[in-house]
Structure formats: structure tokens, C-alpha cells
Amino acid sequence: MEMEIGQKVRVRRLRDRPPKEVVERLGKTGVIKEYRMVDGSGVGAVVKFDDNFTTWFFEDELEPMQ
Numbered sequence: 009m010e011m012e013i014g015q016k017v018r019v020r021r022l023r024d025r026p027p028k029e030v031v032e033r034l035g036k037t038g039v040i041k042e043y044r045m046v047d048g049s050g051v052g053a054v055v056k057f058d059d060n061f062t063t064w065f066f067e068d069e070l071e072p073m074q
Contacts, residue, residue, distance in 0.1 A: 016073040
């Protein structure tokens with residue numbers, strides 16, 4: 009993953025049909041808090057938003073913010 013812990017990212021797309029509280033984060037920015045293994049082989053980023061909601065995303069669902 010080219011993004012780093014502590015980096016600000018924007019949710020640019022969603023792969024699956026996530027719950028409503030995740031869909032509401034589409035286009036929002038948050039901060040990467042950690043990485044975790046997902047789907048047995050992939051790596052996801054755990055992102056925390058300003059409202060303290062935290063969830064994980066696949067790398068291709070996020071884009072780094074400058």
C-alpha cells in the first residue's frame with residue numbers, strides 16, 4: 009500500500025453494498041489509523057472520520073489527500 013498510517017484519504021468508491029453508515033462516507037475524508045488483512049490475502053486500511061466513525065476499506069477505494 010502506498011498510503012501511510014496518519015495520512016488523510018478520501019473515499020472515492022465502494023466495491024460492495026456496504027451498510028448505510030459506510031455509504032454515507034463516500035466522498036468524505038478521514039485518517040488512516042492502521043492496516044489489516046482482509047479477504048484472506050488482501051490488505052485494507054482502517055480509516056477514522058471526524059465524527060469518530062471507524063471502518064476499513066480496500067486500497068482501491070481510497071485516494072490520498074495532499
